[in-house]
Amino acid sequence: MLKVNPSLSHILGFTENELISLTLRDITFSEDFVKLDDYISQLLLGKISSHQIETRLLHKHNYGIWTLLSISLVQSNEGNPLYLIIQVQNITERKKVEERYFNFIERSSEAMIIISNRKIQYINETGLKFLNISEKEEIIGKTVIDFIHPDKRNISVNYINRVEAGETIYRIEEIFGRVDGKFINVEFTAFPVYNGEKNDMHVIMKDISEKKKTE
Structure with a gap:
């Protein structure tokens, strides 16, 4: 120096x-x-x-x-x-807040993922069970669009663009693919979190497959 x-x-x-x-x-x-x-x-x-x-x-x-x-x-x-x-x-205080937040979502009963630059950076334990995944390494770093049903990808890109621009998306129905090849109906809420460069996308997911069958 x-x-x-x-x-x-x-x-x-x-x-x-x-x-x-x-x-x-x-x-x-x-x-x-x-x-x-x-x-x-x-x-x-x-x-x-x-x-x-x-x-x-x-x-x-x-x-x-x-x-x-x-x-x-x-x-x-x-x-x-x-x-x-x-x-x-x-940024020590910010990292402490992040640590508390990650501890909260890791213990959450809802499936949660964090997406940055369209790639999945984090998924909690509930999310692993939700998508029938045994290890986080199976999904971390993969592009989120790859997990969305081909028929829904164009509209999903529009939602992602809106969240990256700073908008929160509430209770949108989507068809999400699991690693075993099966698709499930999902209701998700997505909100932006600024990471210092651009907005990351935090997603909360709920399985509504039974609800869709009933409908």
Whole structure:
């Protein structure tokens, strides 16, 4: 580190002189540094020009601080990398709120999934049973559109666009596919949660197959 400001000293408890004597690796949790180092390498190679990443930095008193790092590369006129500028935001309180929220939805009796960039990032235990899935790895990272009945995909994309734009969708009926190939009638409510870049989509699902049979 070549230069730091008082705000970083306040966040991490080190003096400015102490921070200048340290490296980024010294103040980053070892398990988080691997991913951070990879993005820095991509910046230096010119593959990306900037990046944001959530990572834990180490306080002087040896406890973790959740931070959002915004990293930009400064180059010479010839395009050679000169140095990185890193803006550090303390998001520890936000992460605590997120942890409480995830604990709540994990224990919920309703099926819930979280979607980011059209891909499923999280599903609770009730959701696994709902879709007849044994392990979360079977669905995490997959595109949500793939689980929607082909006849309903066009209208479903419209709903997703509306939620990503900030709208909440209430009690919409959908046909959702399970991993065993069977389709079930679903009533879902979806609402946006801003993640710092765009809206993630949080979905609550209810099986209405019996209701549809009755109708």
